[in-house]
Amino acid sequence: MQSELLREDPMRFPEERPRPQRSRTDCPILLSPRLVLRAPHEDDIDALAHLANNANIATMVSRMPHPYTVADAADFVRRTNAGTIGKCVYAITKADTGAFLGCCGVEPHDDGRTAELGYWLGEPHWNKGYATEAAQALIDMAFRTRDIAQLDARCRVMNVAARRVIQKCGFQYQGGGMIGSLALGGMVPVEWFRLDRKTWISLRSWGGGR
Numbered sequence: 001m002q003s004e005l006l007r008e009d010p011m012r013f014p015e016e017r018p019r020p021q022r023s024r025t026d027c028p029i030l031l032s033p034r035l036v037l038r039a040p041h042e043d044d045i046d047a048l049a050h051l052a053n054n055a056n057i058a059t060m061v062s063r064m065p066h067p068y069t070v071a072d073a074a075d076f077v078r079r080t081n082a083g084t085i086g087k088c089v090y091a092i093t094k095a096d097t098g099a100f101l102g103c104c105g106v107e108p109h110d111d112g113r114t115a116e117l118g119y120w121l122g123e124p125h126w127n128k129g130y131a132t133e134a135a136q137a138l139i140d141m142a143f144r145t146r147d148i149a150q151l152d153a154r155c156r157v158m159n160v161a162a163r164r165v166i167q168k169c170g171f172q173y174q175g176g177g178m179i180g181s182l183a184l185g186g187m188v189p190v191e192w193f194r195l196d197r198k199t200w201i202s203l204r205s206w207g208g209g210r
Helices: 042-052 070-082 132-144 160-168 197-203
Strands: 033-038 088-094 101-110 112-120 150-156 172-181 186-196
Touching: 033 112, 033 132, 033 197, 042 112, 070 101, 070 150, 088 132, 112 132, 132 150, 132 160, 150 160, 150 197, 160 186
Parallel strands: 112 150
Antiparallel strands: 033 088, 088 101, 101 112, 150 186, 172 186
């Protein structure tokens, strides 16, 4: 499980440095039965800072600093909408109230055939099916609008909830590895999963997926 909540930090892991500017025009608003996925904006800053300032979240994603401040949230929103983060990042919000729940995104790999899925939810919103619902909407968008062969997802070995979401979305286990954790200041073991286009086509109705 990844996140693009980054600080401007010279000690950031090399793969986490901001990418060149890109446009968000290829990141359409996404709708699901209970959620709206849209670009983060300034009205999200307070809720973002409140939910993200949680070690239970920061230690489970690779790119979230801890503590996480209002300044971090404001910087994240600014850079996301300027396109300097380098991935298609969404705020996950409730369709009925507009409440901010967390973030998700998809980032292309350099091979041109693969993209990577990432997401996080604020702890008050866990165990309600929101992560699966958001992930499925993002997966559908990625395969329908991008010429990719597969999506990857990674989670910490100890993150049972994230693994369950990934598997419910049809990803298959590929192996293990290590990835940098900004919050922990070192490397942590992760599991790597993959969903190919053929499997997505067979599952895209998401019957019983939640």
